[in-house]
Amino acid sequence: MPNEDHFTVAAALRQVEFLSMLAHELRNPLQPMAMANDLLASHTGLHPDIARAHAVYSRQVAHMARLVDDLLDASRVSCGKIDLQMAPLWLSEVIEDAVETSLAGIERRHQQLQVRLPTLPLMIRGDQVRLAQAFANVLINASKFTQEYGHIDVVAQRVGDTVEVCISDDGAGIAPELQPFIFDLFTQGYRSLERAQGGLGIGLSLVRSITQLHGGSARVASEGTGKGSRFTITLPLPYPRRAEKGGSAPQLALPVAPCKILLIEDNVDANDVMTMLLAAEGHAVTSCFDGPSGLRAGLDGSFDIVVCDIGLPRMDGFQVVSAMRAALPAPHPCFIATTGYSASDQPDRASEAGFDHYLVKPVSLESLTRIIGMHAMQLRASG
Numbered sequence: 001m002p003n004e005d006h007f008t009v010a011a012a013l014r015q016v017e018f019l020s021m022l023a024h025e026l027r028n029p030l031q032p033m034a035m036a037n038d039l040l041a042s043h044t045g046l047h048p049d050i051a052r053a054h055a056v057y058s059r060q061v062a063h064m065a066r067l068v069d070d071l072l073d074a075s076r077v078s079c080g081k082i083d084l085q086m087a088p089l090w091l092s093e094v095i096e097d098a099v100e101t102s103l104a105g106i107e108r109r110h111q112q113l114q115v116r117l118p119t120l121p122l123m124i125r126g127d128q129v130r131l132a133q134a135f136a137n138v139l140i141n142a143s144k145f146t147q148e149y150g151h152i153d154v155v156a157q158r159v160g161d162t163v164e165v166c167i168s169d170d171g172a173g174i175a176p177e178l179q180p181f182i183f184d185l186f187t188q189g190y191r192s193l194e195r196a197q198g199g200l201g202i203g204l205s206l207v208r209s210i211t212q213l214h215g216g217s218a219r220v221a222s223e224g225t226g227k228g229s230r231f232t233i234t235l236p237l238p239y240p241r242r243a244e245k246g247g248s249a250p251q252l253a254l255p256v257a258p259c260k261i262l263l264i265e266d267n268v269d270a271n272d273v274m275t276m277l278l279a280a281e282g283h284a285v286t287s288c289f290d291g292p293s294g295l296r297a298g299l300d301g302s303f304d305i306v307v308c309d310i311g312l313p314r315m316d317g318f319q320v321v322s323a324m325r326a327a328l329p330a331p332h333p334c335f336i337a338t339t340g341y342s343a344s345d346q347p348d349r350a351s352e353a354g355f356d357h358y359l360v361k362p363v364s365l366e367s368l369t370r371i372i373g374m375h376a377m378q379l380r381a382s383g
Contacts, residue, residue, distance in 0.1 A: 025340070026340075027068060027340035027360070027361040028340050030061060030064055030361060030362040031267060031340070031363060032267060032273050033061050034061050034361075034363070034364075035274050035277060036269075036273045037058055038365045039276055040054045040057065084127040086127060087125070088123055089124050089125065089131070090122070090124075091124050091156060091163060091235075092117050092121055093128070094126075094132050094135065095117065095156065097128065098134075098136040098139055099136075099139065102140045102143060105140060106152065109146070110148050110149050111146060111148070111152055114152070114154070116153070116154065116156070118156060118158055122163050124237060124238070125236075126214045127214075130213075131214065134211055134218075135167070135233065137206060138207055138231045139152065141204060142167055142171065142231070143169075145171045145172040146172070146228075151169065152167070152168070152169045161236060161237050162235060162236055162237055163234070163235050164232055165232070165233045166231070167232075169229055172225065172229075173222045173226050173227040173228050173229055174222040174225070176222075176224060183204050183220070211233055211235070214236075215235070216234045216236060217234045218233050218234075219231070219234075257373075257379075257380065258282040258283055259284075259304040259305050259375070259376055260284050260286075260302065260305070261284065261306075261307060262286050262303040262308075263286065264289075264291070264293075264297075264306070264307070264308040265338070266289050266312050268289065271287050272287075275287050281372075283305075290313045290314050291314050291319060292314055292315050294315075295320050298320070303333045304333055304334065304376070305333055306333045306336065309337075309338050309339060310350070311339065311340065318350070321353050321355055322353045322354055334356050334371070334375040335354055335355045336355065336356065336358075338359050338360075338361060339359075341360075357371050
């Protein structure tokens with residue numbers, strides 16, 4: 001008979017599969033909403049109400065996307081499926097990314113944020129996206145549980161061969177009996193009746209998991225309810241003290257030359273809005289709504305860029321791009337995958353099928369434009 005461990009593993013796998021499908025179904029409507037909001041941005045000057053509506057959509061779409069990501073990440077952590085892209089990083093840049101992510105909520109509550117970093121820049125090793133996510137989760141948590149016009153401080157200092165980043169606030173504080181469990185999954189502090197703080201009780205669990213995956217630790221201290229909190233993230237410093245921040249050139253926005261783009265997307269709203277946005281950038285866009293018609297268009301036309309959804313009817317995106325690459329002579333178009341799926345093996349499958357880039361919905365217009373701009377520059381250089 002199957003043992004208890006077998007049933008536990010099977011249940012965990014079913015949970016991961018369910019959450020992956022749930023995320024896909026949630027991301028599909030998020031995609032046209034995000035793109036429509038990008039389109040709305042160009043009309044905010046027409047009326048003050050349009051600007052306010054655009055800001056509301058931006059905040060709520062970002063919040064929904066973050067909830068979906070947190071839900072998936074919690075499942076991945078429980079199954080040990082988080083993959084890290086490790087590289088040398090400047091701590092200051094990670095903190096900067098985290099502040100940018102959390103700043104909207106801090107400003108909305110008129111809170112004062114102060115960041116103090118060491119005079120000598122510190123280099124760490126890690127996954128920039130994941131570490132920024134961990135710090136942002138702590139900052140967002142601090143803002144949620146700190147009153148309007150409250151104070152949040154971020155202080156980083158070197159301690160031997162580690163760096164300690166303390167994020168403190170003068171907010172609601174944490175009861176002593178809750179502090180040992182604050183990093184556990186789905187643990188939440190006091191909620192007012194109107195649930196003003198929101199959230200799923202996932203963010204701090206991810207903070208601990210991400211930090212531990214980087215060889216570090218996370219801890220909390222609070223003198224109790226109403227007396228503020230202090231979260232400390234400790235990370236190893238694998239590089240010598242003499243390392244100083246170099247003068248690497250800043251990344252500049254790439255000029256986007258007009259391109260011929262084939263868009264294959266079965267969600268009609270997402271297809272329409274992305275077509276409008278790309279056309280507004282001066283590109284010539286051909287739209288298709290399923291795999292076979294997208295493949296025919298790709299073989300019949302000459303395109304610089306192919307933006308292709310993975311979950312297409314009748315023929316998925318992997319099949320479309322694989323067949324297109326096999327049939328077309330070099331040089332091939334730049335193939336960009338867009339998908340609501342974010343399972344850890346999906347980017348590898350996309351690469352094997354012939355995709356050059358992999359974007360998870362809701363797709364950032366900035367990211368898409370940057371990729372198109374890079375390919376346009378390569379075309380000009382080779383031409």
